Amino acid sequence: MTTAPKGAALFPASFDPVTNGHLDLVRRAQQVFPELVVAVAQNRDKSGTFTIEERLEMLETVIGDVPGVTLTSFDGLVVDYASEIGARAVIRGLRAIADFEYEFEMALMNRHMKPEVETLFLMTGQEYFYVSSSRLKELVSFGADVSEWVPPIVAEYLAKKFGRR
Amino acid sequence: MTTAPKGAALFPASFDPVTNGHLDLVRRAQQVFPELVVAVAQNRDKSGTFTIEERLEMLETVIGDVPGVTLTSFDGLVVDYASEIGARAVIRGLRAIADFEYEFEMALMNRHMKPEVETLFLMTGQEYFYVSSSRLKELVSFGADVSEWVPPIVAEYLAKKFGRR
């Protein structure tokens, strides 16, 4: 984990675990913002399926070598972290109406707290509209093979966590 | 009207006429993209309330002097124009769910036509959620004073077009 470059855009998410949908967003965001900080958001109250360290390991394996991408994690509010690293743009992916409403409300509150940080929405590739970390974990718990929606390293972690059935 | 600078973000709209909501978006977009091309989209089939020239005159008066902002107009597809001027990012404002659906579909189609151009969505300031050019024109036609939602030059144009009542 290195220091976030000044002026980079911030892409915060739980990444619990990273999916191909996330990777699609990283690729799209980089087309517009060559310097991107991909940051695992720690939620003090929700424990998550994977530890922050595991999530970073998976991300490291998958996008650790991509030029212009910095991997970090943070604890607290997204806007505070954005201010701390000097990011003016926070990137959030949208898949559907349901996402939109939640994201819209969060973005309004974030804007109120830090008017200098702007939230930008990007559409996920349409082949990932139904892909979310939580849904994939649900599918894995039913014994489904989700390897086409996650990188190989994540498939391994999921198999370890949920048992190979 | 000058040449669009390489690498600028493109903000296309009808601007028929420009409202304070549009200006809010320009200001927000510029926080992230210091170089911005504000472009009046010509619709070959719909005639509009103001001519392209009038729309550009109003924009010129209002944001003609803002450093980093280039005013233009274009005819045809947004993505073709974005490619032509080398813009990688197209900025679109979102006010509400209704906007979102239409914009989402357009963005998917645009992405399909030019995968190298990415659409980024920005939320309009919440004090402008109910402000749109068409609604303001409807209000003016009912004799309402809309001067708080448009720049003074636009209030004049609207009064001229719809008659002072």
Added chain:
Amino acid sequence: MTTAPKGAALFPASFDPVTNGHLDLVRRAQQVFPELVVAVAQNRDKSGTFTIEERLEMLETVIGDVPGVTLTSFDGLVVDYASEIGARAVIRGLRAIADFEYEFEMALMNRHMKPEVETLFLMTGQEYFYVSSSRLKELVSFGADVSEWVPPIVAEYLAKKFGRR
């Protein structure tokens, strides 16, 4: 048409023509607001299917005798008329999400123009969710019998306007 009583709630709509869904709303609104002004909104720019006079005639036949209900028509902005008659509450019916968005935006703008007038939303009875004046006219133009969704007087007016087929 009599003078609107001070303090009554205002229920403005096009009533082009009145449907059983409108009547359901009048009945519901009156449970809460015993004095109700039912007002035909004149749209200077859109001509409508029936004249204001015809719309009032139909309403007169149907709810002219209901105690506490005053029938009127107005030209201009809803909030201006509400202020003029001293109404503090404007009643609007909601049938579905689509209504909600439009109504929500209008109510925000109205609130901004006249903060002392509050918009209150009532749900239409669920048996009227799919009933709107425009849809009924569309059905009539296809030769459908819509008599179960409108009062008899309206069925006659529709038959006259669209021809008995």
Added chain:
Amino acid sequence: MTTAPKGAALFPASFDPVTNGHLDLVRRAQQVFPELVVAVAQNRDKSGTFTIEERLEMLETVIGDVPGVTLTSFDGLVVDYASEIGARAVIRGLRAIADFEYEFEMALMNRHMKPEVETLFLMTGQEYFYVSSSRLKELVSFGADVSEWVPPIVAEYLAKKFGRR
């Protein structure tokens, strides 16, 4: 045009013109209902871009030979036509939330008029979510090439209608 087989499912639409999205729906519907009546709905009041004959010609070229598919057109209400041909299921495609609301309301009204006819919704293939006849015509009017979203015969008709630019 042949007689609709008893018990077939009905897929009514404007098909003005047929798109690959429609064809995708036909294919999906046939997986479930081997006998399918594909019917061009005539709208007495809206003239449309192509005549009913042209629409049927395009459909004939594209799916005229598919076993189990019958091509027809009808004038009037969908449910009346469904009753007439003895169809118990009406198939409608859904692309997005916006479709859903309109379709939902129509289906409720149709159900009320003919309780014995059930509306079944199918999702369009996700690669066609942004494809509609009206959007394609809009794109063509801007000079865009839409040949990947329509069958070759439709591309020709569109070129003839809108002129090759």
Added chain:
Amino acid sequence: MTTAPKGAALFPASFDPVTNGHLDLVRRAQQVFPELVVAVAQNRDKSGTFTIEERLEMLETVIGDVPGVTLTSFDGLVVDYASEIGARAVIRGLRAIADFEYEFEMALMNRHMKPEVETLFLMTGQEYFYVSSSRLKELVSFGADVSEWVPPIVAEYLAKKFGRR
């Protein structure tokens, strides 16, 4: 519980417990698909209010004798079970927009996993729009009488589970 007949449509749900809304859907689905497999979906991770056995008992009492209906339960993915029993159509009920989004995403993922199984959506009768197993259980926990929304046998089970208050 008998073997699912080849070619039947599958109606999977939690049925925890069955409501009159479910029964309405069964009746509607049977109009189109005379052979229907009604299957209780077991969720390995969520325990539910009633056991799978209790849910099947209630269903057995209510629709056990309906010709063409087969009752079963299954563990795992809906699409796997659909494939196993040779069902080409999976029936899902829609009550509202909220349902629609979730169902839409699930159907996209299911389609991706088993392209040969198609999801068909049916609208619940509008008198059941606000009826769901979870809402009814919430009402029962508040001491409400829900007997008009469930069959008598379910009212008894609910009374036993939540205590008669």
Added chain:
Amino acid sequence: MTTAPKGAALFPASFDPVTNGHLDLVRRAQQVFPELVVAVAQNRDKSGTFTIEERLEMLETVIGDVPGVTLTSFDGLVVDYASEIGARAVIRGLRAIADFEYEFEMALMNRHMKPEVETLFLMTGQEYFYVSSSRLKELVSFGADVSEWVPPIVAEYLAKKFGRR
């Protein structure tokens, strides 16, 4: 806590804790209904962050002295309580689409249970669209200062409950 006056409107909510958004709704509702019963809804099954007594203490401090406002709490169904105190109108705030769907369904069910009680929806002030008790508690748990969205007494209670960090 005094007896609810006959004919007052009822504004029921969890108030866990009261926010400035709630206070905005109370103020708006009072413009239309000078007599208002503000009632803390007790949820037998969910324990909540603050006790009913604490919630009432905060409300008492903030709106205890407002003429026309009566503070109470109740256990059970909203409509039963409305009937008990003779309220014909139940007031609910709407912030967004998501609220709308849930509220709409609850209102339909409530209407069915007590047709004589009507639910009226009011829009929250737009500066409170993103303010909800649960979101504020989430922010506080992240160490954020939420004092601009709650009255001072509530800020104190939140600080005590979540610890000053």
